[in-house]
Amino acid sequence: MQKIGVLLPRSTYYETISFDIYEGLKLGLEAIGEKDIKIVTENIGFGADKQQCYRSAEKLLLEENVSLVLAFIGHRTAELLRPLFLAANKILIVLDAGANLPNEWPTCANIFYHSLHNSLGAWLTAQKASNDGYKKGAMVTGYYDGGYLHTYSISKSFEDAGGTIFFNHATGYKENDFTMEPLQHYINENSDSAFLSLFSGDFVQWYFKELKSRFSNQNLPIYLTPFGFEETMLENAVFPSNLVSGIVSWSKKIENKENKLFIETIEASGRKPNLFSLISWEAASIVTKVLELLIEQKNNIPKIASELQKFEFNGPRGKIYFDEKTNTTISDLYEVRLIEKNGMSEIELGKRVNNIKEEFDKLCELSLNNVTSAWYNSYTCI
Structure with missing residues (x-):
């Protein structure tokens, strides 16, 4: 049985956030027929403690020997974890609220971003x-x-x-x-x-x-x-x-079969579908693709990254694909x-x-000279 790791946050005003992310991922995997994947979790609080995030990721990689890690964090924290994942030769999938803008859009082969694009x-x-x-x-x-x-x-x-x-x-x-x-x-x-x-x-x-x-x-x-x-x-x-x-970026009123399945499955589990269960539900498709490529490409991360950049699928929001320059998903x-x-x-x-892709390109080209953010917290996590 393959194992994947998840770094789960907490939030005072989205009190169910960790449960929503976990259930969305678990049910999303089951919905595409992946029932033999073990999910191992570590709590990272609000995501502001850089050492806690590093230790939790390190534990998943070293002690649990997970095949990959998902984390609800932002770009700044992801960059702090970059040396760890390079050393471990593992992939980090960032579940990104998209509320911040990085000073430099990253292109590390070991890190991919699945975004809600705030x-x-x-x-x-x-x-x-x-x-x-x-x-x-x-x-x-x-x-x-x-x-x-x-x-x-x-x-x-x-x-x-x-x-x-x-x-x-x-x-x-x-x-x-x-x-x-x-x-x-x-x-x-x-x-x-x-x-x-x-x-x-x-x-x-x-x-x-x-x-x-x-x-x-x-x-x-x-x-x-x-x-x-x-x-x-x-x-x-x-x-x-x-x-x-x-x-x-998403609504229960979007009419497609993928959204209908997502909503019905989450509600049948006794939870309310929201942005957090959505992003992890969609990430299940990315996880299965990465696990497939790990075997196919024999853990060769650059080759896996190259193939993953070409990956696209239909989710509750519509078509989802990667922007190759930033390793970030683009969605409707x-x-x-x-x-x-x-x-x-x-x-x-x-x-x-x-013209979503064109507008995203414009956003990526913005000069952030003298524009900074002091927040390390995972967005919505206070």
Whole structure:
């Protein structure tokens, strides 16, 4: 029986994250007929402790002798693990929320990235705001979300499209410190602004509650990125405005047989399908391909990497394939808008975004001079 390792995070506002990732991977493997693969897990906390991440990965490689490792981490932590995986001659599959931008896009043959593309979604969200006619923007972020470089992605995209950011507001860390009061004066003077918003987890619910409380009659144009539309959080979020729209990487409303199977299988296990079970479910197809190539190519990592770069498959989001320059998966993204259901929020799925690969290439070419992020945490893990 082959063994694979998984580095599992924890999160205070996505409390089921480790279970979702584990179940998504296990059920995804079973769905494609792989029932004889043993999954060995190690906990890495919030992903911020670099030594803990290294020790946990090292344990999987040395003590458990796993064939490969999956980890819900970001680029910075993955780069710290790079020497370990080079020395072990093993492959690391990074389950990447895509909220940060690396200073240099990596091309190590031992590391591949399967992404939810929050930064790319932010890039496209700003374009949507511009296409809707907005030239003035206010950027509004949660305390945690504001520390990632999807903030640069959304602002740079808006500016490149001819817009200007006139106002920035980052909220408090806790619910009793969370307020949209600073927006009130700005809105009085700049009612023609788009609100470029970066939130995840409970912060989405707090944001909508504040908007509803303070600006219920103003119908503000709110633009959200993929994690802002995470549907398990929207179930408990009040409907704030008729002009909430943006980009998603996945929704339960995507109609294809792969998504139907994913949703039905996860729900039959007693869990709610979400972005975390989705990314690991899809990763099951990448895992089986790597295991196949390990045998076929006799553990020759450069040859395995070359073959894996050509690999593509259909998942719940649609077609998934690798960008050969960055070893990162490319997948469909969709336009959405928010609709009201019994006073709460729900997604209405729109059209698939065109030219995803071309827009990803533009994102990769951004110069990040003097643009940095201090976060090592796995995204959404605080």
